[in-house]
Amino acid sequence: MIRVVALDFDGVVVESVGLKLEAFKRLFSGHPRSPEIWRYLEEQNGIDRFTKFRFIWTQMLGRRYDSEVEARLDSEFSGMVLEAVARCPFVAGAEAFLRGTTLPLYVVSAMPLRELRLIVERRELADFFRGLYGSPGRKADQLREILAVEKAAASEMAFVGDSVGDRKAAAEAGVHFVGRRNAEDFGECGTPVIPDLRGLSQALAALAAGAERPS
Numbered sequence: 001m002i003r004v005v006a007l008d009f010d011g012v013v014v015e016s017v018g019l020k021l022e023a024f025k026r027l028f029s030g031h032p033r034s035p036e037i038w039r040y041l042e043e044q045n046g047i048d049r050f051t052k053f054r055f056i057w058t059q060m061l062g063r064r065y066d067s068e069v070e071a072r073l074d075s076e077f078s079g080m081v082l083e084a085v086a087r088c089p090f091v092a093g094a095e096a097f098l099r100g101t102t103l104p105l106y107v108v109s110a111m112p113l114r115e116l117r118l119i120v121e122r123r124e125l126a127d128f129f130r131g132l133y134g135s136p137g138r139k140a141d142q143l144r145e146i147l148a149v150e151k152a153a154a155s156e157m158a159f160v161g162d163s164v165g166d167r168k169a170a171a172e173a174g175v176h177f178v179g180r181r182n183a184e185d186f187g188e189c190g191t192p193v194i195p196d197l198r199g200l201s202q203a204l205a206a207l208a209a210g211a212e213r214p215s
Contacts, residue, residue, distance in 0.1 A: 002103065002176070002208050003156040006133075006146055008046075009109040009116060011162035011182045012197070013094050013125075016085045017045060023080040024052070027073065033060050045184055046165025048110040048135035049077060078115060086122040091180065093198030098128040101201070104150060108133045108142050108159065108169075139169035147175070158207055160200065167191060178203045 011017040024041050028034065037056055044052060053073045057065045098105065105128055109116055113134035120126050131149070133142040143159055150157075154174035161167065162182035170177035178200065179186045179193040186193055192203050 001156060002158050002204050003152050004104045004106070004146065004150045004158075005101070005204065006106040006108045006143060006157065006159045006175075008159075008161040008163075008166055008180075009107050009111060009119075010085075011045070012091060012160050012180050013098075013107070014085060014088050014123075015091055016081075016088050017162070017182060019084045019088060020081055023077055023084075026080060027077055028056060031061060036060060042183060044165075045182070046110060046139075046161065046163030046169075049074065049112070050135065074112075078112075082115065082119070086119050092196035093200065094196075097197050097200050098125065103204075104130050106131045106133065106146050108139050108146070110135055110139070113137075139166065140172035143169060143173035143175055147173070158204055160197075176207050178207070 007013055009016075010020060021041055025038060028037050031037065037060055040056065040060065041052065050070060053070055054065050057063050057069060057073075063069075107116065107120070107129055111134045113132065116132050116134040120129065120132060131146065133139075133145075143157070147154060147157055155176070158176040158178055159166065159170040159173075160178045160180060161170070162180040163184050164186065167177050167179060167186060177191060179191045180197065181193050181195050192206065194200060194203055
């Protein structure tokens, strides 16, 4: 039986992945190695922005990275995306799922927690979630913390994400995973994958029936 569900936010609750990718491209446009930077960003959807900032700045651009650089990049990026994410559409089926389920719901996102809280409040979604988890923090650890809060077994929890990194976090925490098909390919790994959240209730029912086990 599935007793608790955690959801990634970008690309699972709202259609914001493309917005953020475009913001990253604007942030680093004009820099050398731009095509390689775009490929890196497209392949690393599930990790937090600060990890991306540091890797691009040091490993791809060969520049010195410090707290001042990080703060400037974060400020510019946040200014580009905050209002856009607050206004962007829901993933199909997401709003209906939030309103219709009786399961305890949590958000586990790579977005900075302060920004996640602000967006959830602006979209008037706070009442749907028992807790919000963002960066800094590892998603696997956050999933374990939710298990402890809910006093649930790992087999009683599902994490819904749209990246391979999300799937790996679920596997590390030992919980079920449901993939929302987005930019990343989950491969042939037995992962239940849905095109949008209109199929989520059915996927959770299949997990509850034992059709899938945590990988």
